[in-house]
Amino acid sequence: MQVPAQFEYDRATTVDEAVTLLSRAGPDARVVAGGHSLIPMMKLRLAQPERLIDINDVTELAGISLEGDELRIGALARHAELLESPVAAEHFPIMRDAERVIADPIVRNRGTIGGSVCQADPSEDLSAVFSAIRATGVIRGPGGERTVAMREFHVGPYETVVADGELLTELRVPIRPGGGSAYEKVERRVGDWAVAAAGAIIWLDGSGDDVTVADVGIGLTAVGADHFVSAEAEDFLRGRPATEENLRQAGQVAAEHCNPIVDQRGPADYKRHLAAELTTRALRRAMARATGQEA
Numbered sequence: 001m002q003v004p005a006q007f008e009y010d011r012a013t014t015v016d017e018a019v020t021l022l023s024r025a026g027p028d029a030r031v032v033a034g035g036h037s038l039i040p041m042m043k044l045r046l047a048q049p050e051r052l053i054d055i056n057d058v059t060e061l062a063g064i065s066l067e068g069d070e071l072r073i074g075a076l077a078r079h080a081e082l083l084e085s086p087v088a089a090e091h092f093p094i095m096r097d098a099e100r101v102i103a104d105p106i107v108r109n110r111g112t113i114g115g116s117v118c119q120a121d122p123s124e125d126l127s128a129v130f131s132a133i134r135a136t137g138v139i140r141g142p143g144g145e146r147t148v149a150m151r152e153f154h155v156g157p158y159e160t161v162v163a164d165g166e167l168l169t170e171l172r173v174p175i176r177p178g179g180g181s182a183y184e185k186v187e188r189r190v191g192d193w194a195v196a197a198a199g200a201i202i203w204l205d206g207s208g209d210d211v212t213v214a215d216v217g218i219g220l221t222a223v224g225a226d227h228f229v230s231a232e233a234e235d236f237l238r239g240r241p242a243t244e245e246n247l248r249q250a251g252q253v254a255a256e257h258c259n260p261i262v263d264q265r266g267p268a269d270y271k272r273h274l275a276a277e278l279t280t281r282a283l284r285r286a287m288a289r290a291t292g293q294e295a
């Protein structure tokens with residue numbers, strides 16, 4: 001039987017209390033949210049925090065809401081809430097696409113959005129989603145609040161900019177009208193982590209045969225893309241005609257600039273091939289949604 005090492009346990013009821021507890025405990029403390037990533041790591045002794053700060057009673061961290069021209073997702077919102085959120089689906093169908101293929105209902109009912117992005121697993125689907133759509137993370141610590149672009153949030157595998165004593169409180173996503181978004185994933189079996197996945201958001205200019213890509217965001221999962229994005233494919237596509245040929249070419253650019261590793265989920269060449277194909281599919285579907293051809 002796998003058993004975690006001994007640890008102390010505190011339950012916070014407010015963000016201020018969580019930050020105070022975290023600051024007091026120092027580098028050996030960890031936040032526990034859904035526990036779906038942290039507890040298995042503790043059982044395997046890959047993580048051995050001396051103190052856990054449980055944030056499940058911090059109600060101010062929960063919920064998904066529209067505030068002006070931003071979608072706000074509390075760090076404690078569960079995967080299942082995001083999957084079922086009408087407001088998220090209306091503005092960012094990419095979130096619903098991704099949530100449909102994350103794990104299973106047991107994990108989705110308990111696992112949190114904040115826990116997902118803070119875990120910083122290179123195969124985490126939502127990290128690519130939030131990077132593609134240019135979300136911002138709100139971080140609270142003893143010195144107050146700061147915001148960090150999701151494209152700068154992950155500093156490496158299992159590492160983020162959230163420092164000791166700090167807590168991610170919220171994700172904010174700017175809503176720009178007229179866009180379409182989508183997420184495409186290949187996994188070995190239902191509910192598994194991605195072999196590779198890609199997410200895209202796109203805005204178009206013009207009409208008829210004269211449509212160009214006004215702006216685009218492209219996220220990649222599990223293929224070693226810097227900060228989960230393909231800036232090169234975005235730069236290639238921005239300002240070009242929104243043709244099938246250019247969407248395919250953008251997929252190729254994304255594949256050329258990622259860095260997949262060989263592991264139990266497949267060889268690097270296969271993952272690179274998937275990066276190209278899934279980027280093109282995500283762009284195609286995002287475009288269909290931007291032009292009202294698909295919900």
Ligand SMILES: Cc1cc2nc3c(=O)[nH]c(=O)nc-3n(C[C@H](O)[C@H](O)[C@H](O)COP(=O)(O)OP(=O)(O)OC[C@H]3O[C@@H](n4cnc5c(N)ncnc54)[C@H](O)[C@@H]3O)c2cc1C
Pocket residue numbers: 030031032033034035036037038039075076079101102103104107110111112113114115116118119123124125126162166167168169191192193194
């Ligand atoms: C069987 C299984 C299958 C899965 N499949 C997938 C999949 O297909 N795709 C996918 O993307 N994910 C998958 N996951 C991962 C799942 O999405 C995450 O485990 C989960 O959502 C993490 O959230 P949590 O609330 O459980 O985090 P926890 O386990 O509680 O925490 C994870 C890490 O984040 C830190 N943390 C949590 N919240 C905060 C916060 N607010 N501020 C600062 N740090 C914080 C913790 O200290 C810890 O280091 C799977 C997990 C399991 C168990």
